[in-house]
Amino acid sequence: MDLLLVAWRYLVARPITLVSTLSVTVGLAAIVVVDSVMNGFLAEQRSMIRALSPDVSVDVGDLPAGQAEALLAELRAMGEVRAASPRVEVPAIHGEADEPSAMMTVPGHGDEHFLNLIGIDPAEALHGQGVIDFARFLAHERCEYAEQAGRFGADSRCPLRVRQLDAPFSFDPSDPFWRSRMDDEYRHRDDLIPVVFGEELASRFGYRVGSVITASTFAGDPWHDERLKVRQHQFVVAGAFVTRDRHFDVTHALVPRDRLAEFAGLVSPLQELAVAAAPGLSEPALRDLLRGRLAGVAAAAIQTWADRRSLLLGAVENERRVMNVAMFFVVIVATFSLFVTLHQMVRRKTRDIGVLAALGAPPLHAGRLFALCGLIVTGAGALFGFVGGLLLTRWLNPLLDGVERATGWRLFDPRIFQFEGLPIRVDLGRIGWYALATVACGTLFTLLPSLRAARLDPVEALRHE
Amino acid sequence: MNDRPGAAIRVRGLRRDFLSGGRVIQILKGLDLDVAAGESVAIVGRSGGGKSTLLHLIGLLDRPTAGTIELEGAETTTASRAARDRLRRDRIGFVFQFYHLLAELTAEQNVLLGAMMNVSPFEWMARRGEAKRAAKALLERVGLLDRARHLPSKLSGGERQRVAIARALLRDPALLLCDEPTGNLDEQTSDEIENLLIEIQKERGAAMVLVTHNLRLAGRLDRTLVLEGGRLHDVQGDHAQAAAVPGTID
Numbered sequence: 272m273d274l275l276l277v278a279w280r281y282l283v284a285r286p287i288t289l290v291s292t293l294s295v296t297v298g299l300a301a302i303v304v305v306d307s308v309m310n311g312f313l314a315e316q317r318s319m320i321r322a323l324s325p326d327v328s329v330d331v332g333d334l335p336a337g338q339a340e341a342l343l344a345e346l347r348a349m350g351e352v353r354a355a356s357p358r359v360e361v362p363a364i365h366g367e368a369d370e371p372s373a374m375m376t377v378p379g380h381g382d383e384h385f386l387n388l389i390g391i392d393p394a395e396a397l398h399g400q401g402v403i404d405f406a407r408f409l410a411h412e413r414c415e416y417a418e419q420a421g422r423f424g425a426d427s428r429c430p431l432r433v434r435q436l437d438a439p440f441s442f443d444p445s446d447p448f449w450r451s452r453m454d455d456e457y458r459h460r461d462d463l464i465p466v467v468f469g470e471e472l473a474s475r476f477g478y479r480v481g482s483v484i485t486a487s488t489f490a491g492d493p494w495h496d497e498r499l500k501v502r503q504h505q506f507v508v509a510g511a512f513v514t515r516d517r518h519f520d521v522t523h524a525l526v527p528r529d530r531l532a533e534f535a536g537l538v539s540p541l542q543e544l545a546v547a548a549a550p551g552l553s554e555p556a557l558r559d560l561l562r563g564r565l566a567g568v569a570a571a572a573i574q575t576w577a578d579r580r581s582l583l584l585g586a587v588e589n590e591r592r593v594m595n596v597a598m599f600f601v602v603i604v605a606t607f608s609l610f611v612t613l614h615q616m617v618r619r620k621t622r623d624i625g626v627l628a629a630l631g632a633p634p635l636h637a638g639r640l641f642a643l644c645g646l647i648v649t650g651a652g653a654l655f656g657f658v659g660g661l662l663l664t665r666w667l668n669p670l671l672d673g674v675e676r677a678t679g680w681r682l683f684d685p686r687i688f689q690f691e692g693l694p695i696r697v698d699l700g701r702i703g704w705y706a707l708a709t710v711a712c713g714t715l716f717t718l719l720p721s722l723r724a725a726r727l728d729p730v731e732a733l734r735h736e
Numbered sequence: 737m738n739d740r741p742g743a744a745i746r747v748r749g750l751r752r753d754f755l756s757g758g759r760v761i762q763i764l765k766g767l768d769l770d771v772a773a774g775e776s777v778a779i780v781g782r783s784g785g786g787k788s789t790l791l792h793l794i795g796l797l798d799r800p801t802a803g804t805i806e807l808e809g810a811e812t813t814t815a816s817r818a819a820r821d822r823l824r825r826d827r828i829g830f831v832f833q834f835y836h837l838l839a840e841l842t843a844e845q846n847v848l849l850g851a852m853m854n855v856s857p858f859e860w861m862a863r864r865g866e867a868k869r870a871a872k873a874l875l876e877r878v879g880l881l882d883r884a885r886h887l888p889s890k891l892s893g894g895e896r897q898r899v900a901i902a903r904a905l906l907r908d909p910a911l912l913l914c915d916e917p918t919g920n921l922d923e924q925t926s927d928e929i930e931n932l933l934i935e936i937q938k939e940r941g942a943a944m945v946l947v948t949h950n951l952r953l954a955g956r957l958d959r960t961l962v963l964e965g966g967r968l969h970d971v972q973g974d975h976a977q978a979a980a981v982p983g984t985i986d
Binding site: 283626632634733 | 817825839
């Protein structure tokens with residue numbers, strides 16, 4: 272009991288212990304906030320990187336068409352598969368209808384890129400029935416907000432809003448909707464292929480629903496001595512999607528799969544099978560299952576979306592690892608002041624150690640006394656830091672909004688990150704570990720001065736000046 | 737030195753060597769001492785002669801190089817560390833020259849410290865009332881009940897020593913060890929502390945070994961021993977012999 276009393280009195284009598292407690296509190300609170308923001312940021316990045324990728328892709332480009340169709344049927348029959356559909360991706364270059372097509376430079380990205388046309392089955396890709404919940408990515412909501420805000424005038428409609436949410440590729444030049452949006456020369460053209468662009472790309476090129484563009488691609492198989500032939504066709508913009516992966520949004524466009532196969536002159540539209548896992552089944556589990564079950568398909572041809580983007584995801588994970596190392600140093604710095612405080616305390620209280628021994632305290636008593644001081648400081652600091660950090664994550668966005676309103680300063684440049692606010696995702700498990708690591712570090716820094724106190728000779732301690 | 741019946745302390749052949757600069761220095765050279773229960777003994781001697789070392793050995797804070805120390809008939813030099821700690825806590829009370837109060841604790845908390853030692857918070861909850869009553873009674877006895885909640889920094893030197901005396905007595909020790917208890921006080925306060933110590937020692941029937949340079953104080957105790965050449969010499973009331981010791985104050 273004397274330990275508690277003396278430890279408590281030692282601590283409250285010294286403002287420096289408050290500084291130590293505060294440093295642990297601020298250190299851990301910073302860790303909680305930074306980790307939660309980093310976690311939210313990484314989750315957003317993962318979601319961006321994933322964009323419109325299916326859970327698992329099966330590359331069937333080398334298989335005969337019949338075998339690929341049989342595989343598709345087999346996949347659709349599996350209980351572990353929620354949905355499966357063919358997917359085609361064709362590189363192209365594009366330009367205005369009356370201008371020659373050219374490679375394009377994506378503003379802000381530097382390099383020149385192809386436009387990758389992704390062929391999807393419109394009927395399968397909507398309302399969660401297909402492999403990808405395509406409707407989720409259409410720029411519909413954004414358009415509604417903008418329209419409600421009157422951004423396009425009272426009677427004007429968002430220029431990239433799809434005509435029908437449940438039929439994004441619907442195109443009928445005789446429909447007054449389309450007629451009102453197209454130049455006269457195209458109003459009779461029912462051969463135009465509807466295309467849904469990434470909103471970023473469409474905006475930058477000034478495309479709007481009804482715009483007609485020309486896209487070119489190459490056909491032929493150079494491996495079998497065929498000469499590549501340029502194929503060109505005109506497309507009509509039917510709307511836009513937003514995945515928030517800017518790179519994806521400026522380099523991809525969606526078109527009906529059959530029309531794309533026709534445009535690219537593909538013998539078989541089955542190049543790749545996109546597969547969605549049944550609820551409760553993880554993507555790697557489905558991949559491993561398919562690798563075991565699909566005969567005639569090489570294991571390397573069956574990959575999750577994360578496998579395909581492993582380098583980029585690895586970079587994201589690397590960011591997290593670097594962050595963890597930085598966090599570790601924050602913990603060390605936050606708890607190091609405790610070592611200094613306790614070290615000084617042991618020096619100043621050496622004679623008290625002798626007095627306690629004279630009152631019958633065993634040799635380890637003094638060690639326990641200073642260890643208790645350290646634990647109280649670390650424990651209180653960790654508790655306040657944990658709770659304070661969680662409260663801060665809750666109020667961080669309103670706080671930053673307030674700062675922005677007051678000063679005009681914005682943390683995230685909206686041209687780089689399309690975040691409405693700081694993406695915060697609290698991982699209680701991990702910040703719990705950080706709190707434990709803080710307490711462990713504090714205990715470690717407490718240990719040295721405590722051991723020194725425990726090893727003091729009581730007679731020497733009593734004589735200490 | 738004769739054996740005494742009912743001895744509170746019985747020391748035989750006590751030796752304490754220290755290493756200094758590679759040389760062995762014998763501070764105590766086979767010293768004998770008997771103190772009966774209720775007896776008060778003053779030890780005088782030159783500075784650095786080993787008086788405090790003797791007190792630390794008898795108080796079980798230090799272990800001798802050779803010899804035995806019996807406390808109330810129990811041999812302590814071969815006892816376990818825990819047993820020695822227990823004996824020190826329950827049967828010995830220390831009073832130091834510089835009071836050695838814990839600066840962060842109030843007078844009452846300083847007195848209670850001994851009762852709290854090695855007691856869990858749950859045990860303390862059960863014992864607290866009784867311990868606080870005992871502490872208050874002691875503070876009242878030393879005339880400081882109204883200063884119970886004061887920190888040592890708010891007390892005078894004499895008041896601090898009174899608190900230290902109360903602290904030493906809380907466990908009702910069989911042996912009171914005082915290391916120059918008036919050495920840091922003015923004459924008037926010294927007299928008050930002397931009176932208090934002697935009165936309380938008699939009241940409680942505790943044995944007392946008091947190290948001092950003050951021959952007047954030494955003369956008020958039952959016996960005066962001179963520590964010289966690493967051994968104790970009983971001056972048997974020979975004031976002149978005690979006064980011949982360098983550093984003593986007549």
